[in-house]
Amino acid sequence: MIETRELCKHYGGLRAVDGISFKVEPGEVLGFLGPNGAGKSTTMKMIAGFLTPTSGTATVCGFDVQADPIAAKRLMGYLPEGAPSYGEMSVAGFLEFIADVRGLGEERRRRIDDAVGRLNLAGVMAQTIDTLSKGFRRRVGLAQAILHDPKVLVLDEPTDGLDPNQKHEVRALIQAMSRDKTIIVSTHILEEVHAVCSRAIIIAGGKVLADDTPQALEARSRYFQAVSLSSANPKEAQELLARISDVSAVEIDPQDGRVTAFPRKGRAIFDAVTQALKQANFQFSEIALEQGRLDEVFRQITRPAGAPVAKKKEAA
Amino acid sequence: MSTPGKNLTRVLMQRELKSYFATPVAYVFIVIFLVLAGAFTFYLGGFYQRGQADLQPFFNFHPWLYLFLIPAIAMRLWAEERKSGSIELLLTLPVTMWQAVLGKFLAAWAFVGIALALTFPIWITVNYLGDPDNGAIVAGYFGSFLMAGAFLSVGSCLSALTRNQVVAFILTVVICFALLLAGWPLVLDMFRGLGFPQVVIDAIAGLSFITHFSAISKGVIDLRDLLYFAAMIGFWLYASAVVIDLKKAD
Numbered sequence: 001m002i003e004t005r006e007l008c009k010h011y012g013g014l015r016a017v018d019g020i021s022f023k024v025e026p027g028e029v030l031g032f033l034g035p036n037g038a039g040k041s042t043t044m045k046m047i048a049g050f051l052t053p054t055s056g057t058a059t060v061c062g063f064d065v066q067a068d069p070i071a072a073k074r075l076m077g078y079l080p081e082g083a084p085s086y087g088e089m090s091v092a093g094f095l096e097f098i099a100d101v102r103g104l105g106e107e108r109r110r111r112i113d114d115a116v117g118r119l120n121l122a123g124v125m126a127q128t129i130d131t132l133s134k135g136f137r138r139r140v141g142l143a144q145a146i147l148h149d150p151k152v153l154v155l156d157e158p159t160d161g162l163d164p165n166q167k168h169e170v171r172a173l174i175q176a177m178s179r180d181k182t183i184i185v186s187t188h189i190l191e192e193v194h195a196v197c198s199r200a201i202i203i204a205g206g207k208v209l210a211d212d213t214p215q216a217l218e219a220r221s222r223y224f225q226a227v228s229l230s231s232a233n234p235k236e237a238q239e240l241l242a243r244i245s246d247v248s249a250v251e252i253d254p255q256d257g258r259v260t261a262f263p264r265k266g267r268a269i270f271d272a273v274t275q276a277l278k279q280a281n282f283q284f285s286e287i288a289l290e291q292g293r294l295d296e297v298f299r300q301i302t303r304p305a306g307a308p309v310a311k312k313k314e315a316a
Numbered sequence: 317m318s319t320p321g322k323n324l325t326r327v328l329m330q331r332e333l334k335s336y337f338a339t340p341v342a343y344v345f346i347v348i349f350l351v352l353a354g355a356f357t358f359y360l361g362g363f364y365q366r367g368q369a370d371l372q373p374f375f376n377f378h379p380w381l382y383l384f385l386i387p388a389i390a391m392r393l394w395a396e397e398r399k400s401g402s403i404e405l406l407l408t409l410p411v412t413m414w415q416a417v418l419g420k421f422l423a424a425w426a427f428v429g430i431a432l433a434l435t436f437p438i439w440i441t442v443n444y445l446g447d448p449d450n451g452a453i454v455a456g457y458f459g460s461f462l463m464a465g466a467f468l469s470v471g472s473c474l475s476a477l478t479r480n481q482v483v484a485f486i487l488t489v490v491i492c493f494a495l496l497l498a499g500w501p502l503v504l505d506m507f508r509g510l511g512f513p514q515v516v517i518d519a520i521a522g523l524s525f526i527t528h529f530s531a532i533s534k535g536v537i538d539l540r541d542l543l544y545f546a547a548m549i550g551f552w553l554y555a556s557a558v559v560i561d562l563k564k565a566d
Contacts, residue, residue: 048408050407051564070410073409073410078408081401086335087400088335088338089335098409100327103410
C-alpha cells in the first residue's frame with residue numbers, strides 16, 4: 001500500500017508538488033499522468049525516499065518514508081527516471097550487487113534468474129551496461145526494481161525508449177505482477193493507461209486534477225458515445241443528425257469530411273442516429289460508435305480554456 | 317535492525333573498489349603513483365647521497381604526491397554518481413547515508429592502500445642496502461596511509477558538491493593545499509602580520525597535515541596525531557553526508 005498526505009515540494013518560489021494526496025491499494029496499478037514538469041517524477045522521488053518533502057508525508061505499507069526509510073525502502077522496488085545504473089558493471093555483476101544490498105542470501109540465484117527471465121536479459125548478462133542499447137538498459141533497471149519481489153513498485157516511465165514489442169512485454173510484466181502488488185507507473189503515453197492501469201491520476205502544476213479509472217476518464221470526453229460516419233454528402237448528414245433531440249452538436253472534420261454527432265451529456269444516440277439515417281434513406285459508407293478520447297480529456301484537464309498570456313498583455 | 321546476508325557497508329565498498337579496476341583509471345593511477353614516488357625519492361630526495369638507511373626521503377614527498385593524485389581518485393566518488401544519476405538508485409536502496417558515504421570512502425582508501433603497498437620494493441631496497449629501523453618505516457607507512465585518508469575525506473565532501481569532476485578536482489587540490497601549507501612559516505607569518513593572536517596561529521598550525529604527518533613518519537606515534545587524522549576524516553565524511561543530503565535534488 002502507498003499513501004501520500006498533502007505531499008509538497010517547493011524549490012524556492014516554485015511549487016513543484018503542491019499538496020498531493022492519494023492512496024493505492026494492493027492489486028491496483030496507478031497511472032501517473034501529466035505534462036512534462038507536472039511534478040510526476042518529483043512525487044515519485046519523494047515516495048521512493050530520495051527527495052525530502054517540504055511538507056506532508058508518504059507511507060509505504062505503513063512505514064513513513066522519512067521516519068523509517070530503511071523499512072520502507074526494503075519493501076519497495078524503484079525504477080528512477082532514465083533507469084540509471086553503474087555503467088562500468090556487467091549486467092550480472094550489477095544484479096548480484098543489488099541482490100547483496102537487498103540481502104537476498106540463499107534466494108539470490110533464484111531471484112536473479114527469475115528477473116532475468118522475465119525481462120529477457122539472459123543474452124546480455126556478461127555485457128557491461130554502458131554498451132547496452134537504451135531498451136536493454138531500461139530492462140536492467142526494471143530487473144533491479146523487481147529483484148527482491150517487492151510489495152510495492154514505483155516505476156518512473158518504465159517503457160520510455162523501448163520498441164513496440166518491448167513495450168508490450170513490459171506492460172504484460174506489469175499486469176502479471178499487479179495481482180498482489182501495489183504499483184505506481186508514470187507515463188506520458190496515454191494508450192499505456194488503457195493497457196496497464198486500473199486507475200489514473202492526472203497531475204499538472206503539482207496538483208491532482210483528476211483521479212479516476214481510465215474508463216471514467218474517457219467518459220468525460222465529449223467523444224464518449226458520439227457517433228461518426230463518412231459519406232459523400234457531409235452537409236446533408238449534418239442537417240439530418242442535428243434534428244435528433246439528444247444530439248447536442250454535429251461537426252464536420254475539415255480534413256477528411258467525417259461527420260461526428262455529439263450526444264447531450266449522459267445520453268446514448270447510436271440507435272436514434274441509425275434510425276434517422278434509415279428513415280431518410282441516407283447513403284453512408286461506414287458508421288462508428290466513438291470511444292472517449294483520453295488525449296482529449298488530458299488536454300482539457302491540463303490546459304484550461306482561455307489564453308492567459310494574451311489577457312496579461314491587455315491588463316498591462 | 318537485523319539484515320540477512322552481508323554487511324552493507326562492505327557490499328558497497330566491494331562494488332566501488334571493483335569499479336576502479338573495471339576501467340584503466342586504476343592502473344594508470346598506480347603506475348603514475350609508483351613512478352613519481354620513485355622519482356621523488358631517488359632524484360629530489362637524494363636517497364643514495366644521504367647515505368642513511370631510512371625512508372625519510374620517500375615519505376617526505378608523500379604530502380605533495382597526494383596533493384595531486386588523491387583528488388584525482390576522490391573527484392569521481394560522488395560527482396560521478398550525481399552525473400550518471402546512479403545516486404538516486406543508491407540512495408533509494410535500503411542503505412543509510414552513512415553506509416553509502418563510508419562504503420565509498422573505504423573503497424577509495426583501500427585503493428590508495430593498494431598503491432601504497434606496491435611501493436614495497438623501496439622498503440626491500442633499503443633493507444638490502446643497510447640496516448634501517450623497520451619500526452619507523454612501518455610507522456611511516458601507517459602515517460602516510462592515515463594522511464591519504466584525510467585527503468580522501470576532503471575530496472569526498474567536495475566531490476559531493478558538484479556533478480563536474482574537474483571542479484571537484486580543483487576544489488580538492490585547493491583545500492588540501494591550504495591544509496598542507498597551514499603549518500608553513502610563510503603562512504603563519506602572514507597571519508601573524510595580520511595581527512591574529514597566538515592562539516589562532518597555533519590553531520592554524522595545528523590544522524596542518526604536514527605537522528602531524530612528519531611526526532608519525534619519523535616513527536613517533538603520538539595519540540594526538542592519530543586523533544587529529546581520525547577527527548579530520550570524521551569531520552569531512554560527516555560534511556559529505558550533509559552535503560549529499562542537501563544537494564541530491566539538483
